[in-house]
Amino acid sequence: MDLAFSPADEAFRTEVRAWLHAHVPREPLPSLETEEGFAAHRAWEAELAADRWSVVDWPSEYGGRDAGLVHWLLFEEEYYAAGAPGRVGQNGIHLLAPTLFAHGTEEQRARVLPPMACGEVVWAQAWSEPEAGSDLASLRARAVRVDGGWRLSGQKTWSSRAAFADRAFGLFRSDPDAPKPHQGLTYLMFGLRDPGVTVRPIARLDGRPAFAELFLDEVFVPDEDVIGAPGQGWRIAMSTAGNERGLMLRSPGRFLASARRLAGLWRERGGPVTARDRVADALIGARAYQLFTYAAASRFLDGEAVGPESSLNKVFWSELDLALHETALDLLGPEGELAGTDWADRYVFALAGPLYAGTNEIQRDIIAERLLGLPKGRR
Amino acid sequence: MRFLLDAEQRAFAASLDALLTAADTPAVVREWSRGDHASGRALWSRLAEAGVFALAVPEAYEGLGPRPVDLAVAFVELGRHAVPGPLVETVTAAVLLTGSDPSTAKRLLPGLASGETVATVTPPGPAGSVPEQPPGPTGTVPEQPPGLAETLPEQPPGPAGTVPEQPPRPTGTLPEQPPGPTETVPEQPPGPATVPEQPPGPAGTLPEQPPGPATTLPEQPPEPTEAVPAQPPVGTRAPGLPQGPYALDGDAATLRLSWEPDGVRLSPGHGPARASLDPARRLTPLTPGGELLAAPSHAALSWARLATAAQALGVGLALLDRTADHVKRRHQFGVPVGSFQAVKHRLADAKIALEFARPLVFGAALTLDPADIAAAKVTACEAAYTTALTALRLHGAIGYTAEFDLSLWLTKARALRTAWGTPEECRALVVSAGDLRW
Structure with missing residues (x-):
């Protein structure tokens, strides 16, 4: 049992610290929950990504540094100690990306991850519904099979960052006849500006639009944006929750x-x-x-x-x-x-x-x- | 960085757990609480054979130490089984005596390691006289935990004048008071002026108490007799014996160290045992004076706190286990009470508190940083105490009885909370020294 970091760990820490010292904005960025602030934070993601600091634990082919868990922890300690800005891309980085690493296809990873790493595409989550919160498995928004893909209909809510984000991921009921609520769900990705999507920002307590509700009316999602097998969405979503x-x-x-x-x-x-x-x-x-x-x-x-x-x-x-x-x-x-x-x-x-x-x-x-x-x- | 107990340490914990389970420790606790120390001493010897006390004694003096992480592993198990006796105090004595001159160390330490000697120590005095520990030597977590000798003060044991940062105990201002049941304020010198943020504590009320003439010392000091029936005071009682601070189980100890401002002395005797809220703990004032053995030591205080923290963690873990078992078995309204959310959430909170105290305890054992140790002490003790209250509530009235074994842990959780550093002292230390290296 020891708490000592190796010389390689300390060298990594020093490198992180030096980069942050040179790049962290002197003045805090405007609030992430405003249009101006969202844009400023998106630009900061691009600056991080340019020197491959946005997703240090990812494989280098997607913009990371193949950093292990310990280096990731050290990066985070240095990042917050330096007073660096909040991470506008964290929904995608912490929730969607691990799911793609575990259950996505090579094509999906190559297509989705690099734009996520640099803030070009910011992701929102689409889990909760008006009648499905803690009891998420009771969700009702539908995915109906059509030629070449699925059509999504229904309502999602409390979708963090959706007011200004680009795309969303979430669970939809693809088999309404499945015997149990958590069966027959499918994990899909869709664009927040796709035809049929209406985004209505919701003001949080201080009035800022930190989240939104999403109205989906026959939104087409191609098969390539389904993660894992149709009907396996619950298992896929839960498998990365505890990793x-x-x-x-x-x-x-x-x-x-x-x-x-x-x-x-x-x-x-x-x-x-x-x-x-x-x-x-x-x-x-x-x-x-x-x-x-x-x-x-x-x-x-x-x-x-x-x-x-x-x-x-x-x-x-x-x-x-x-x-x-x-x-x-x-x-x-x-x-x-x-x-x-x-x-x-x-x-x-x-x-x-x-x-x-x-x-x-x-x-x-x-x-x-x-x-x-x-x-x-x-x- | 690999912050996990290794296989050997886990096996050590498992072997102590097996030893203490087989020893019917609750029966030993009951006997110890009645002042019958025979079975407790036998268990003490077996723990010593397993190496528990040797972990605090340097190899040069027939020990295995200093090995603070292993000691913490052991003390979690001692707490888990509610083992009675001056366990923390024996460890503290070992660290204090490691700083004494080599002949004294050679004379006294091997007995501590072997279990032949059971030691007790008075805490260093009232809250205000615990010296503030300066930040660690480098301000960073040392790669190697400092050995005992390195953490001890430089100055050799000597007369009072060699410990300048410790103001001499203002004995002249203290009235000599007979122990009495109505006097709940222990005799404490006023806190030194070097800790100005300390609010006036009990010490501030002392001067208002009229000095009682020594001649009023009753032959037989009153005791809370209902708590300690048929237990006569043991040992010598010098006239003018201070009422506190108390040493744990001075009537069972064979080596009594009095931690006084000018140094640690071999106490010539002890006063009458007073009952603790934990019946397994018997509190005895020690007779002052005696041979000067060692200088006061920050390291000893740190080890005392670390061992107390680990013991408290074990106490809390035992309370949680027993209570989780109880609510699975106890049925009301036709279902186990453990299926109710109100019950589940209290136990979940206890689990959270204990699981976040655990890494603080082992982290403190690795760094031996005073702020880490203070954080571990306050957090483990508060987690154990919170768990005790939850255990009592979820057991209902049976948990409120002395007869039910749960009481052995319930009462210990309360006692450990203020032993070797109150929550406030520990928090003050963290704020004054703690945030830079974290």
Whole structure:
């Protein structure tokens, strides 16, 4: 057991740090959830990709560096420590790309991944529906077989980034007669500006269009945009939810950087001892998350599968992030309620953490049933 | 970077688990709680044979250490089985004595490693007198964990004047008080002025207490007799014996070290044992004075906290296991209570708290960084305590009984939370020193 990084690891870290030092914008980019900010973040993705820093863990043929898990973790630590911009492409990079690596065709990877890596095509997800949230398998949007492909109809909602994104991926019901809800689903990709698609942006709490609802009316999807076999969509979507990238949807580097910023705010502003304890808890939580992730990465590199323990992870980081930003706003005192500040933007973003990627209540069910072996019950 | 226990360490944990399961440890705990130490001493010897205490003793003194990661592995198992006795204190004594002169170390350390000696130590005093640990020597995680000798203060053991950063205990200001049941404020010197952010603690209330003349010391100090029935005070009681700080199980220990501001002394005796909320822990004041053995040591405090953190993690893991088993078996409304979401979510939260405390404990054992150790201490102890409250709630009234074995872990979780560093002390240390190298 050791926490020491090899000379090669440290050399990689140094290289990352030097590049970021030279390239990270001096001024923060405008909010990702505005048209102007989205464009600025898309340009930043292109700048990262030009020097092959946008997807370091991908194979080099798709724009990556073949970096292993440890280097990916180090990259992320350096990235957030440098105060680099949020990643507009992360839905595609963290959700769709792993699915393509596991279940896509060579043709799909060659066609989809390089434009994803440079921000030329930004992806949104299309999972939830008005009547299918936590119970995702009850989804009703249809995929009907037609000559050469499928026609999609129905409604998707809470589609993050869809207000300004280019394409989307999600599950559709291709066999309405399948005996169980999670059977007969197909995983497809489609364009958000394709004929028959209507995108209606939804304002989140602070009024910014961070997500959207999608209305689909006989949208044609060619066979080449089906991932895996028709009818296998549920299995395909779930198979990448618990793998190493599912475990690392949020890297520890992000929270370490936020906790350090909070400690800086505490030193600058001071406050009561109770606030100091909350600052301590943020620092400790970020350190715990870092070490937990190192342990998970070590197990993964040892060949162990990472399964339902990713639910521990998701509850932990989302609640850490929210508590951390609540503390920051409290330290700011009456200024804490000002909208549009960096801390306020991050707070509004953190509020969503316990909701997306499976609510924390669903995650707690998974922890209790699959890690502690408690009996299933009615939700 | 490979942050995983190796096969040998996992096998060590499994062997201790098997040993402690076969030893019917709950029965040993019950006897120890009654002041009958025979079975506990026998178990102690077997743990020593397995190498547990030798992990904190350098090889030069017939130990196997220092091996903090292996020690943490062992202490998780000791906590998981609620093993009684001054386990943390014996480790702490080993680290303190490693800093003593070689002849003293040679005289005392082999007995700790072999299990012949059971040691206890008073904690270094009130919250304010725990010296703030300066940041690590380089500010980075050392590639090799520093050995014991390297983490000990430079100064050789000597008279009080050789430890300048420790203000001398202001004994002149302290009233001599007889121990009494109504006095819940332990005698503590006021915190030193070097820790200004510390709010006035219990120490601040001390001067208001009128000095009690030594002659009022009763022959038989009152004790919470309902908690320790038929247990007479053991050992010598010097007049003017301080009421605290307390050493764990001074009546069972064969080596008692008094951690005083001028150094660590071989205590000539101990005061009456007082009951802890954890019946397996008996708290004894130590008689001050005695041979000066070693200098106070940051390293010893760190090892005490690390061992306590690992022990607490084990306590929490045992509570979680027992409670998960219980709610699978216990039926109400025709179904296992564990099928209810309210029950599941409390247990899920306990699982999350413990699984994120675990890497902090082993990370701290690797770096021996005081901020890492403080983080592990507060997090493991809070996780164990949260799990204890959940365990109590989900067991219902049976969990509230002394008779049911769950109580052995429930009460220990509470006691460990404030042993060797309160949550507040640990958090203060993290904020003052912690964020740069993380």
